[in-house]
Amino acid sequence: MLSTVLQYIEEEHACPHCKQALTLCHAPPVHVGDGLGWGSEYLFICLNDECSLFANGWDHIANQYGHVGSYRHMQIPNSKEHYNMMVVGREAFTGSAVDVESLKRRNDDYQRRQEAIAALDHCVERGQLEPVLTVLLDESIKIDDRKKAAQLLVPLNDIACIEPIRNHTFRDGHLEQEVNLAINALLAAHFLKECPYCTELIKARANVCKHCQRQLND
Numbered sequence: 334m335l336s337t338v339l340q341y342i343e344e345e346h347a348c349p350h351c352k353q354a355l356t357l358c359h360a361p362p363v364h365v366g367d368g369l370g371w372g373s374e375y376l377f378i379c380l381n382d383e384c385s386l387f388a389n390g391w392d393h394i395a396n397q398y399g400h401v402g403s404y405r406h407m408q409i410p411n412s413k414e415h416y417n418m419m420v421v422g423r424e425a426f427t428g429s430a431v432d433v434e435s436l437k438r439r440n441d442d443y444q445r446r447q448e449a450i451a452a453l454d455h456c457v458e459r460g461q462l463e464p465v466l467t468v469l470l471d472e473s474i475k476i477d478d479r480k481k482a483a484q485l486l487v488p489l490n491d492i493a494c495i496e497p498i499r500n501h502t503f504r505d506g507h508l509e510q511e512v513n514l515a516i517n518a519l520l521a522a523h524f525l526k527e528c529p530y531c532t533e534l535i536k537a538r539a540n541v542c543k544h545c546q547r548q549l550n551d
């Protein structure tokens with residue numbers, strides 16, 4: 334669905350009455366004319382209040398039908414179908430415009446996640462921690478992909494992963510456990526430990542933390 338509407342964003346439609354670009358809008362649930370659906374969740378609509386169709390429509394409808402209303406020009410995306418749609422108020426459809434910027438942002442986020450997931454296959458050989466952290470720390474990504482990322486922490490052998498992981502709250506207890514085991518293995522491999530008081534990384538055999546100067550028992 335997101336991909337469909339993103340295609341529509343790229344489409345350019347101009348109003349034949351005022352030549353202005355049409356705005357991509359969410360379709361109203363029902364076809365006002367015949368009670369059927371539009372066959373599309375989205376419509377391109379001329380929201381220009383100066384549009385001759387809209388500006389002259391009030392008089393036309395008052396004279397013709399004796400009630401208040403006008404027309405807005407409308408085109409169905411990905412099709413040649415277009416209509417002059419009757420509207421009863423000035424504000425008709427103005428609130429239904431698709432938020433293109435937020436849609437693009439959502440799509441960019443989606444692409445970024447997909448790229449990170451795909452990069453997991455090569456990140457160990459390339460020494461890339463970034464995609465592993467992107468996938469591991471994104472709660473909206475499938476748990477299987479995140480577990481796959483967790484399993485790469487030890488082979489990657491990069492202690493830079495510890496700080497961002499410690500700053501993250503995992504909703505999945507199993508994943509958190511896996512990640513903790515990986516961090517323990519990394520610390521051991523680097524002869525390091527986390528200070529129990531200030532959480533800074535220090536030498537495994539230190540008796541005093543060089544960061545907070547606290548005495549360590551072990």
Ligand SMILES: [Zn+2]
Binds near residue numbers: 351352385
């Ligand atoms: Zn127009």
Ligand SMILES: [Zn+2]
Binds near residue numbers: 530546547
């Ligand atoms: Zn300390």
